[in-house]
Amino acid sequence: MNAIVMDDSGDRFLQRVHRAADRVLGNSQTGREIGELCRDHAEAREMILTDRASNSVVVAVVGATGQGKSWLVRQMIRGGPVDAIRSGNSLDEATEKLTWIGPKPPADLDARHERFLACDAGKMRSIGSPYLLVDAPGATDDRRAIAGVAERALSTASVLVMVIRRDQLRSQRVSGLAAASEGTVVIPVVNMADVNDDSLDADVEALVARLRSTAPQSQIAPAVIVSDFEIDARGEDEIGIQLAETLGRRIEEAICESGGGDQRRSTRLSALDARFSAAVASVLQTQLPELTNAVDRLNAEATRLPSEVAGTLLGGTTPLRAAIRSRLRLSLMADTAAIWFPYRTLLSLLNLTHGAWDRVLLSLSGSLPSLIGAVYAGARNVSDQRAADMDLRTGLRQRTAASVADRLGPMARRFRAELNKLRHGTIETEIESSPDAPVASLAGIETLQESSQKSFDTAISQGSATTWFANVAGLAGTLLFWLLMTGPLVALYRGYFDASYSTMRDVLQAEGVAGDLGKFPRPDVSMMLTSLLLSVLPVAIFSMLVLSWVQAKGRVDRIEIRLREEHEQLIQRLQRDGVLRLAWSDPLLADAEFLLSVGRAVDGER
Numbered sequence: 001m002n003a004i005v006m007d008d009s010g011d012r013f014l015q016r017v018h019r020a021a022d023r024v025l026g027n028s029q030t031g032r033e034i035g036e037l038c039r040d041h042a043e044a045r046e047m048i049l050t051d052r053a054s055n056s057v058v059v060a061v062v063g064a065t066g067q068g069k070s071w072l073v074r075q076m077i078r079g080g081p082v083d084a085i086r087s088g089n090s091l092d093e094a095t096e097k098l099t100w101i102g103p104k105p106p107a108d109l110d111a112r113h114e115r116f117l118a119c120d121a122g123k124m125r126s127i128g129s130p131y132l133l134v135d136a137p138g139a140t141d142d143r144r145a146i147a148g149v150a151e152r153a154l155s156t157a158s159v160l161v162m163v164i165r166r167d168q169l170r171s172q173r174v175s176g177l178a179a180a181s182e183g184t185v186v187i188p189v190v191n192m193a194d195v196n197d198d199s200l201d202a203d204v205e206a207l208v209a210r211l212r213s214t215a216p217q218s219q220i221a222p223a224v225i226v227s228d229f230e231i232d233a234r235g236e237d238e239i240g241i242q243l244a245e246t247l248g249r250r251i252e253e254a255i256c257e258s259g260g261g262d263q264r265r266s267t268r269l270s271a272l273d274a275r276f277s278a279a280v281a282s283v284l285q286t287q288l289p290e291l292t293n294a295v296d297r298l299n300a301e302a303t304r305l306p307s308e309v310a311g312t313l314l315g316g317t318t319p320l321r322a323a324i325r326s327r328l329r330l331s332l333m334a335d336t337a338a339i340w341f342p343y344r345t346l347l348s349l350l351n352l353t354h355g356a357w358d359r360v361l362l363s364l365s366g367s368l369p370s371l372i373g374a375v376y377a378g379a380r381n382v383s384d385q386r387a388a389d390m391d392l393r394t395g396l397r398q399r400t401a402a403s404v405a406d407r408l409g410p411m412a413r414r415f416r417a418e419l420n421k422l423r424h425g426t427i428e429t430e431i432e433s434s435p436d437a438p439v440a441s442l443a444g445i446e447t448l449q450e451s452s453q454k455s456f457d458t459a460i461s462q463g464s465a466t467t468w469f470a471n472v473a474g475l476a477g478t479l480l481f482w483l484l485m486t487g488p489l490v491a492l493y494r495g496y497f498d499a500s501y502s503t504m505r506d507v508l509q510a511e512g513v514a515g516d517l518g519k520f521p522r523p524d525v526s527m528m529l530t531s532l533l534l535s536v537l538p539v540a541i542f543s544m545l546v547l548s549w550v551q552a553k554g555r556v557d558r559i560e561i562r563l564r565e566e567h568e569q570l571i572q573r574l575q576r577d578g579v580l581r582l583a584w585s586d587p588l589l590a591d592a593e594f595l596l597s598v599g600r601a602v603d604g605e606r
Contacts, residue, residue, distance in 0.1 A: 060157030080119035102132035128252035182215035183271030340474030444580035484535035
């Protein structure tokens with residue numbers, strides 16, 4: 001057997017469903033039914049993945065019993081083994097087998113269900129590439145053996161030629177065939193039609209629309225109309241030749257449009273997996289309604305919980321606005337160049353003592369109690385910031401654990417009770433768990449915190465004052481300080497320079513005479529301190545005005561609104577990508593939740 005090697009997640013999904021059904025449902029009736037679905041699905045996947053035709057296209061002619069499939073096959077191999085292809089509803093062995101027709105037999109021919117008729121490629125109607133033709137028995141035959149063999153053609157073929165008699169266009173059996181063939185190239189052939197029938201075009205268009213609606217992943221080609229040769233003057237031979245020519249051209253066009261063999265195979269596998277998921281979901285919802293309802297409630301709560309818990313990461317309005325104002329002050333200080341002294345130093349002091357600026361001003365005027373109060377406020381702000389950072393790192397995880405236990409704990413216990421009822425009598429031991437054992441944990445917290453911090457930094461960077469403004473304010477504050485300090489400094493340095501000049505002159509004029517050091521000025525410390533305080537006080541007030549403008553209410557409002565919008569989008573994206581999710585701590589509970597959730601995403605998309 002020449003198997004195609006593909007990285008297929010569908011096989012892993014199938015194995016997980018089978019394993020979960022064994023663990024959760026055991027040997028119950030529902031468990032056995034799910035196991036049978038898994039085995040059938042595995043066999044269908046293997047037939048699609050197996051290249052039995054040695055890279056040749058497989059064209060299968062399918063349809064209900066008595067539609068004219070075998071007659072169509074004979075038209076495609078004129079000059080070949082047409083006599084060996086039987087028609088009608090007889091019960092001989094040949095009608096219950098897939099009939100392969102082509103230059104070479106398929107790999108691993110199963111004589112119980114298949115037969116091969118050799119036909120030179122030159123006698124087969126050309127479709128632009130090597131191919132094998134498959135004549136399938138009636139797919140809707142009441143006999144289970146014939147219907148089962150016909151289903152093998154649906155899994156084997158790359159192109160399905162669906163033969164439908166004119167009077168059967170509205171039959172529901174057609175929709176069933178289309179659903180089973182989803183993911184392939186389907187070419188409808190309307191047989192035994194009256195070209196003069198006014199309603200023919202409308203019925204054919206309705207058929208094609210119904211096929212596309214039933215099998216959205218299939219490539220439905222325009223229908224081929226075959227005139228009823230019993231009423232058409234051209235006769236059977238001419239109509240058959242025209243049919244073979246038209247059908248060969250239509251198959252060639254459809255193959256070109258559908259892409260390579262791997263692409264067609266991938267589409268068919270995707271459709272097959274979707275049908276399998278829907279079948280599993282249907283069995284569970286039909287036979288286990290109570291258990292399904294329990295997991296529905298658990299799933300709904302588990303879906304809401306991550307977003308609700310993650311939404312607390314930003315906190316309430318008051319702490320969030322305080323954090324924004326703090327970061328705006330830090331951003332201004334970081335953008336202010338160190339050369340702007342003492343303006344930048346005052347910014348650092350005011351940022352450290354925010355909430356106690358009145359005591360800072362009083363301390364600058366010489367109040368010792370205010371100085372002590374300002375120092376205490378600064379130490380408290382540092383401690384509060386450290387506590388806030390710690391809560392950001394560990395508080396969310398603690399709130400998550402508490403929310404999961406409170407919200408999911410009772411529902412998980414009810415779910416286990418329903419599961420125990422199902423397993424009673426089929427499994428020796430029941431599901432037991434400690435009431436204190438964690439039900440689940442929220443995965444993706446670290447990623448959420450990291451992404452949220454990046455979003456916060458970006459919002460602050462874009463909403464804060466510009467570097468140009470920070471340095472212009474720094475220049476203004478520095479000029480204000482040195483302008484006020486100019487008087488005492490100029491007077492002091494002028495006296496110093498005068499004394500230096502006089503002393504040097506006396507030393508140079510009289511050798512051995514020491515300079516009079518008493519001429520050098522001796523400024524009073526209190527005078528210098530008073531001058532410094534009087535110069536710093538206006539700069540401090542100016543710094544307060546700048547900080548107040550930087551953290552104005554309008555600016556904080558805009559940043560807060562943007563942060564909350566981006567945070568909500570971030571949570572939705574992380575949930576959609578499966579990063580932020582509930583990770584079940586109980587393996588059996590996780591298997592049951594997964595098993596009962598199979599097929600719901602497919603149903604939701606449809």
